[in-house]
Amino acid sequence: MNTELYDLAKKIGIFLRAEKLFIVTAESCTGGLLAATLTDIPGSSEYFDRGFITYSNSAKQEVLGVHSETLEKFGAVSEEVAKEMAEGALKNSHAQIAVAITGIAGPDGGTENKPVGSVCIAWAHLGSSAKTVTMHFNGDRVSIRVRAVKCALEELLHYNIKVN
Numbered sequence: 611m612n613t614e615l616y617d618l619a620k621k622i623g624i625f626l627r628a629e630k631l632f633i634v635t636a637e638s639c640t641g642g643l644l645a646a647t648l649t650d651i652p653g654s655s656e657y658f659d660r661g662f663i664t665y666s667n668s669a670k671q672e673v674l675g676v677h678s679e680t681l682e683k684f685g686a687v688s689e690e691v692a693k694e695m696a697e698g699a700l701k702n703s704h705a706q707i708a709v710a711i712t713g714i715a716g717p718d719g720g721t722e723n724k725p726v727g728s729v730c731i732a733w734a735h736l737g738s739s740a741k742t743v744t745m746h747f748n749g750d751r752v753s754i755r756v757r758a759v760k761c762a763l764e765e766l767l768h769y770n771i772k773v774n
Contacts, residue, residue: 614760615763622648632657634660635661635709635711637661637710638695640755640758640759641665674694675698676691677694685724687724692710693732696708697734709731709734709762710734715729715754715758716750716751716754717751725746727748728745728746729745729754729757730742733762733766745761
């Protein structure tokens with residue numbers, strides 16, 4: 611277990627529990643690592659609603675309502691798709707907060723415009739506009755996935771303090 615991720619998840623759990631909020635995750639390249647990290651915390655059932663792993667584009671469309679036009683225009687690894695994933699996760703859950711991650715963890719799949727390590731993350735809160743960011747991480751598949759989750763958790767703390 612990564613203690614840095616655990617500590618971040620614990621802080622998020624304290625915040626969510628105190629605010630009586632639920633969180634949902636929508637993940638592609640991280641394959642459930644974000645959800646696993648959040649649920650590593652004892653008592654996480656008090657604030658973790660569910661997690662969606664939508665690795666394929668068809669899953670993103672069918673489960674989260676990502677529009678085919680968005681996928682065609684921007685690609686699966688885009689802030690636009692991450693935003694639609696987060697919004698779809700909120701619509702398909704009982705949560706008030708969503709985090710979505712889509713990216714290219716490698717070692718294959720990168721392009722000149724979207725190299726391996728490109729990751730798009732979105733944070734959405736009911737009643738607020740979603741926040742998105744594109745990050746570029748170096749390293750192997752495991753380190754890219756861990757860094758993506760770390761970024762998502764760190765920004766979640768800052769983002770939710772601002773919206774609540």
